[in-house]
Amino acid sequence: MLKHGILGLLNYGSMTGYDIVHIFKKSLSYFWQAQTSQIYRELQTIKKNGWATDQTVVQDGKPDKKVFTITESGQNELKRWLTEDRVELELRSPLMMKTFFRGELSIDENIEYFNRLVKENEAFDYKMYADPPETEQYAALISDPLKALYWKMTVEYGMMYSKMHRQWLENCIRQLEELKHENSGD
Amino acid sequence: MLKHGILGLLNYGSMTGYDIVHIFKKSLSYFWQAQTSQIYRELQTIKKNGWATDQTVVQDGKPDKKVFTITESGQNELKRWLTEDRVELELRSPLMMKTFFRGELSIDENIEYFNRLVKENEAFDYKMYADPPETEQYAALISDPLKALYWKMTVEYGMMYSKMHRQWLENCIRQLEELKHENSGD
DNA sequence: TTAATCATGTAACACGTTACATGATTGC
DNA sequence: GCAATCATGTAACGTGTTACATGATTAA
Numbered sequence: 001m002l003k004h005g006i007l008g009l010l011n012y013g014s015m016t017g018y019d020i021v022h023i024f025k026k027s028l029s030y031f032w033q034a035q036t037s038q039i040y041r042e043l044q045t046i047k048k049n050g051w052a053t054d055q056t057v058v059q060d061g062k063p064d065k066k067v068f069t070i071t072e073s074g075q076n077e078l079k080r081w082l083t084e085d086r087v088e089l090e091l092r093s094p095l096m097m098k099t100f101f102r103g104e105l106s107i108d109e110n111i112e113y114f115n116r117l118v119k120e121n122e123a124f125d126y127k128m129y130a131d132p133p134e135t136e137q138y139a140a141l142i143s144d145p146l147k148a149l150y151w152k153m154t155v156e157y158g159m160m161y162s163k164m165h166r167q168w169l170e171n172c173i174r175q176l177e178e179l180k181h182e183n184s185g186d
Numbered sequence: 187m188l189k190h191g192i193l194g195l196l197n198y199g200s201m202t203g204y205d206i207v208h209i210f211k212k213s214l215s216y217f218w219q220a221q222t223s224q225i226y227r228e229l230q231t232i233k234k235n236g237w238a239t240d241q242t243v244v245q246d247g248k249p250d251k252k253v254f255t256i257t258e259s260g261q262n263e264l265k266r267w268l269t270e271d272r273v274e275l276e277l278r279s280p281l282m283m284k285t286f287f288r289g290e291l292s293i294d295e296n297i298e299y300f301n302r303l304v305k306e307n308e309a310f311d312y313k314m315y316a317d318p319p320e321t322e323q324y325a326a327l328i329s330d331p332l333k334a335l336y337w338k339m340t341v342e343y344g345m346m347y348s349k350m351h352r353q354w355l356e357n358c359i360r361q362l363e364e365l366k367h368e369n370s371g372d
Numbered sequence: 373t374t375a376a377t378c379a380t381g382t383a384a385c386a387c388g389t390t391a392c393a394t395g396a397t398t399g400c
Numbered sequence: 401g402c403a404a405t406c407a408t409g410t411a412a413c414g415t416g417t418t419a420c421a422t423g424a425t426t427a428a
Contacts, residue, residue, distance in 0.1 A: 001283055005283050032283055040409055064407075066408080083295075088281040099343070104194075124273075150286055158282075165275070203379080204378065221418085222380095250379075
């Protein structure tokens with residue numbers, strides 16, 4: 001998956017591993033987190049597969065850099081990946097795994113836990129979406145406004161996801177509060 | 187993560203790898219998919235870590251089985267995992283990765299793609315949530331009704347997620363249709 | 373006789389995480 | 401003098417996927 005994300009970025013134009021790391025942080029971290037070390041490793045694989053070539057550029061006052069350029073074979077692979085049909089609807093949520101087993105702890109501990117998550121959710125929202133990218137910013141990275149639309153869609157997804165998350169947390173807290181009051185009323 | 191999920195199940199009572207595979211399919215597949223091979227491998231690690239012991243039971247008419255029992259150390263590890271504090275809000279979505287780069291394809295191809303996902307979403311919903319578990323079913327696996335509440339929460343999450351997904355898809359289709367009509371109107 | 377259920381895995385590979393390593397330049 | 405930016409990675413480990421392997425019993 002990461003390989004193809006990198007390939008997609010290289011398709012916008014030649015760039016270094018360092019550039020890719022930063023674009024990931026700025027534009028794709030809504031839905032994907034990539035480690036620097038992994039990006040450099042995947043670049044090696046991409047090169048080995050013949051999907052990109054690299055060229056070392058000597059700079060003065062700055063360290064040398066390696067500029068990667070996508071090949072035709074890389075562009076074909078990008079297209080293959082985009083058009084292959086697979087179901088991508090599966091959800092894999094560490095949070096749900098923990099939720100499933102939270103009956104091991106007390107109701108109060110869990111209310112506290114979910115409240116903490118609400119706060120984290122707010123902080124996350126603030127960091128990510130307080131100032132969502134404007135059309136111009138999308139265009140700054142991607143010259144084609146049509147392409148920028150798909151970027152915008154991913155941001156919208158992130159915002160919807162975060163909102164849904166918040167609702168779920170509040171619903172959990174409500175259910176636990178109710179249970180607590182029922183029990184105390186017995 | 188899977189290790190701790192297995193540990194959580196073993197905490198409900200001793201069971202075999204085979205049992206665990208089936209409980210995963212029935213009750214945790216809403217938010218986690220585990221391969222049989224991985225479950226057997228994780229069981230080895232769990233045993234090696236001293237979190238569970240195993241005992242071979244000879245059966246007649248059926249193959250031998252290995253029953254795993256959680257140890258005190260395993261229960262401590264389960265509790266440690268449940269109470270550790272880490273942010274689990276990150277999203278990692280292969281679907282968004284593909285969406286981000288869909289500008290490489292035509293608007294019509296993408297409308298078709300999102301429509302296909304709507305259908306898949308419907309099929310998924312039908313399979314998963316047409317007949318959501320009833321309180322009694324929750325209780326059948328987990329004797330404690332309090333514990334069953336957390337199971338119910340994970341099912342609710344799955345349903346909310348699926349609904350949000352559907353809304354996002356429809357929103358994408360709407361935006362693409364609008365763009366298409368704008369362009370044709372020029 | 374064929375499929376489903378019961379029951380266990382191994383091997384190889386792919387992908388993600390964590391910790392560590394290096395070192396110059398630039399701005400406060 | 402210190403932090404940030406630029407720029408590259410390696411090594412070890414942990415987790416997830418795919419393909420393959422075995423073989424008895426039971427119900428339709």
